[in-house]
Amino acid sequence: MSKIDSKWFYEKLEQQGASLRDMARFMSLDPSAISRMLKGERNMSAEEQDQIAAFLDVRLEEVASHRRGEPAGLGEKQQEVYLHDPGLTVSNPGVKMFTEADIIYKDGKRWMEGPDGELLELHPAYGSMKGTITIPDDLDLTAPADPDWGKVYEDD
Structure with a gap:
């Protein structure tokens, strides 16, 4: 039915020293x-998600991500944290930016040359949005x- 990270839920129960019956109660x-819910045979409602977060004493976002079966974010997937390079700016990109002038038309298709000189076919959607928006100077x-967006009351 639904994909759920059952292992995580059972580990959290064990860490709390609690059982499935305790949670049910x-x-x-x-x-x-x-x-059945923790096995993915039955969907978890939003209310149940809130109750589980309270019972396990974890953030609601944690329960939400594990109820989908895949944790969200870089840390959970053990990826390197993004470190912004302040030297890398639009005026100093560090690499050659791809422009319209770099498109190669060949055999009725559009190509670009990769860094190693290999021709790479452009996706058919490339450039399809050009000219659809104009931003006044x-x-x-x-x-x-x-x-006043989001204002809920009047200032008196």
Whole structure:
């Protein structure tokens, strides 16, 4: 039915020194319902997700990511953390940027030359959005669109 990271949930129960029955009692559910949920045979509702986070004493985001069966983010996937290189800017990209002038038309297809000189075919969608948006010169894209956006009450 649904993919769930069962191992993580059982490890958290063990760390808490709790059982499936304890969790079921806390959630006012039948232990078989919890068992089926943690095996992926039954979907976990949003309310159940909240209760599990409270019972396991973990962040809601953690439960949400493991209920999908795949943790989100770089740390959970043990990838290197992104380190911004302040020397790498638009004015100093460090590598040659690919432009329209670099497109090679051959055999009715569009190609670009890779760093090693090999021709790489461009995806058919490349350039399909060109000219679909025009930003006026006097438009400040960093300014808030509406200063009152999200305002819930009037200032008196």
